[in-house]
Amino acid sequence: MSELREYLDKITDDDLINPDHSVHLDNLDSLSNFRQEFHLPCKRDAEITYLCGNSLGLMPKRTQSLIAEELDVWKTRAVEGHFDHPYQRPWKSCDELVKGSLAAIVGANADEVAAMGQLTSNLHKLLITFYKPSAQRYKIVFEDNAFPSDNYALNSHAYLHNLNPDDALIRVKPRSGESTLRTQDILSTLEEHGNEVALVMFSGVHFYTGQLFDIPTITSHAKSFGAYVGWDLAHAVGNVPLKLHEWNVDFAVWCSYKYLNSSPGGIAGIFIHESQTQSQCQADHRRLEGWWGHDPETRFEMGPHFSPSLGASAWMVSNTPVLTLIALYASLQLFDEAGMENLRAKSVALTGYMERLLKYSKHYTDSSNVEHKQFTIITPSNPSERGAQLSLKFNKDYMLFYNEQLQIHGVVGDDRKPEVIRLAPAPLYNSFRDVHKAVSALDKILDDF
Template sequence: MTELREYLDKIDNSDTDVSVAEHATNLDSLDRLSQFRQEFHFPQKQGSDITYLCGNSLGLMPKRTQTLIEEELDVWKTRAVEGHFDHPYGRPWKSCDELVKASLATIVGAKTDEVVAMGQLTSNLHKLLVSFYRPTQQRYKIIFEDNAFPSDNYALQSHARLHGLDPQLTLVRVKPRQGESTIRTQDILDTISEHGDSVALVMFSGVQFYTGQLFDMASITSHAKSIGAIVGWDLAHAVGNVPLKLHEWGVDFAVWCSYKYLNSSPGGIAGIFIHESQTNERQQQMEHKRLEGWWGHDPETRFEMGPHFSPSFGASAWMVSNTPVLTLIALYASLQLFDEAGMDNLRAKSVALTGYMELLLRKSKHFTTSDNVDHKQFTIITPSNEHERGAQLSLKFNKDYMLFYNEQLQVHGVVGDDRKPKVIRLAPAPLYNTFSDVHRAVTVLNKVLDEY
């Protein structure tokens, strides 16, 4: 993908008008992943594909998803319970969770036994907090980001209360500095050091949902573990979006949903990561408090229906219920595309797409670097450094006009999403978005701001 970067550098450093559509066409011609767009269904508006930049909220449907799910429905119709063991497509339901392990492990940078597809994001977080938030009289604090996604906020507060602790005294929120939108890594590290051996858990999101900031997961994890804390990550906006090396970084646990960049279906099956250091020795000694269920039992003896729990190996021991086949197969369909495209290639294209979008936005007469935007202006609160963001750019508008402008974008066939009080999020997904999509979105935004 070096051709994309070279072309962007060329137009950025020349006197050419970057807003002309020819540049988007040329960039699309250099895109070696362009064929994957044909693998997805696009909603239509007035007979044309909409410009969909909302993969950070819900990914588009891969065409092969319908085929694979129809196969599973056929197995259910013709074989019923026998589909658990005798499956004409080689996907027996009793072990279908194994289908996605290798792909997920590649995407999050893990060993295969460290990941499992299961449950939903917040219910999975609750399950893992039972195991990994074990406060003592001395070590009980939780360090996390201010303005975390509400569900994380609620979950962490509830676990503090379950241990008889006051959330106001337990949760340490790291905030951006005055006049800044994102949190400096050094401020996170300094907060961890300041609270030292009173910290039980450090948990952040990989990519912040509102600002689009990609946190320095390696540095934060390393520093938190150096003071003896457990480290967890919510990867809802990071998985399938940015490079992850959870095993190498020594992350203790992570959770994610899969209906955003992983395109697994609305409310689709989620996933967890548990580092092997947290499962191998401790699992044998049963040191973990863990919510246990039938599907976390050793698959070799699961169907013997014994009364005593014998944990499956690795992260699979945290499974509670049998796998929802249809949502698992929907995830499997999308992950096949990730396997074919490769995360390194997807990341390279993503950096180029978002870089192109930022270049166009910054050339707009409506763009301002001021934090005080008037009704015809916007600024970008996502970091400009490509290593500090994923696909998403968060555009900050005047709060009295933000919802109206987002509605007008949709009227013109451009779909992003809004996050109150002031942000419209635009996220070109490299599996199916083009540089022409980005060009059209920015052109429409300028038109809307010109008119209103």
């Protein structure tokens, strides 16, 4: 990736719009071959410029063949597939297939992760364990404008403990005139409320602004006050480097259908730090339990007493949905082959190239008061404070129209009301030509309308 970065640095702003540069950048991209591992969507036989991997990742070609194999096992062996599997993926333990890959992506030990459930249902399960309010320590600190599901979940757990969410939930807001949160303001909020805080939970990458939070700093500071710390990594997993074990994060949840390309509504995942899995498995644990969290060595003895699996797997409740697990397995093979460090290096280059093109546009403004035919970027410009996403803010009266026009021009991003269009070049399959096409299309739309 060093040649790619050097070439990007040499391109002058005046020559930036030249499409030949995007072709040369793709030729320098050591990960470019991974694009052919995916089905690229088309419309009327024309290839779509797909910049929506932050909402739903594209389908790896190997997913179809791997799922076809599982369907064949179901067809020919039925229940025996749980134990006697021709492809060495017995259903009784298929969740083990992805542990190593997930652990590498989130920076964990294999026993600290589990593929299970859906993001919000997993969050509810872990809040049972980690939100333990007392008369003095009962407050939850999180970001204002959190993803709705997180907001609903935290509200509901306050109610379940007979607490008033208006009192129990502390929402950290951006400063006046700013779109993103300052880390210092989060730390100051923790200091202000100190020993009243029971739980701190932020999103790793904010769904609306694309801001990457300083996970290690916030985690360390919150734990110094005795709070549990969790993270919603829906937009961070497979997007940015994570070191959850090293950072001493207590727990995390994520979905896998965005950057992890696991299929619509695909199986989600959890992380629980080994220090917590050990303490929570004692007699005073707080955990919802089901038979798939039972020790796999004795699970099928069907005994009446729960004996927990090792690590995060003890929080599993139901047996694994095989087809969505295998879809995740297919995509994770590509992550293993590419490596997160390489993907991050390309992502920084792709997103940086897109930012430079957008800021070169005559329609770009650095003002927060955008007018018709204008846009600004509310995602942080510092690459260490963002992932593979730029959130473009438009006048709210025109945003939906511009997004529709982008789709007509073959560019798929997505809108988030009231003012944002999100464009996310995913490094596994997006190219520099994709980025150039998208920005050129946006410029033409703003010129014409």
